[in-house]
Amino acid sequence: MKITHDFEVSKPLPVVWDFFQDVPTVAQCLPGAELTEDKGDGVYAGRVSAKLGPLSASFEGEATVVADPATHSASIKGKGVDKRGGSRGRMSVVYQLREAEGGTGVDIEADVNLAGAAAQFGRSGLIREISNRLISEFADCLEGKLSAMTVEEAAAVQAGEVKGLQLFFKTLGSRIKGMFSSSD
DSSP: OEEEEEESSSSHHHHHHHHOHHHHHHHSTTTTEEEEEEEEETTEEEEEEEETEEEEEEEEEEEEEEEETTTTEEEEEEEEEEETTTTEEEEEEEEOOOOOTTTTEEEEEEEEEEEEHHHHHTTTTHHHHHHHHHHHHHHHHHHHHHOSSSHHHHHHHHOOOOHHHHHHHHHHHHHHHHHHHHHH
């Protein structure tokens, strides 16, 4: 499934680029993510956990990050397995930073492949809508870390867990609202 997102951060491109190069700090802004090991050469081990309604998954795996400073972009390739639930996932993400009025634009293109029980959310289109909410939380965390006045303040800013029922019902509410507004 292809997913695209874009958002803006009110900081200059060099500041945002430097932030994105600090993968452990970026991981703190990814809801449900936990970096467990820096294996070197841009390879990281970690876990992404989510509980969505009756399904909970904790994907453990690796991601490889390859940055291109000349274009202010990077590619991330990752794969993981939820040993308990039997689901598997692969993802390929490319992000590009660009100058924007008042700050920096961040463009994200992702290709996510799920197999097993987690794949049912991809078929319903729910993953796309949930990803919109998660990217919004990521952008808020990023903005908070970059706006912090001290190192301690920045360290305290972190994304929360992926709260399944709350996230599920907010997303479902958005879908329902969208159906009614499109019929006007």
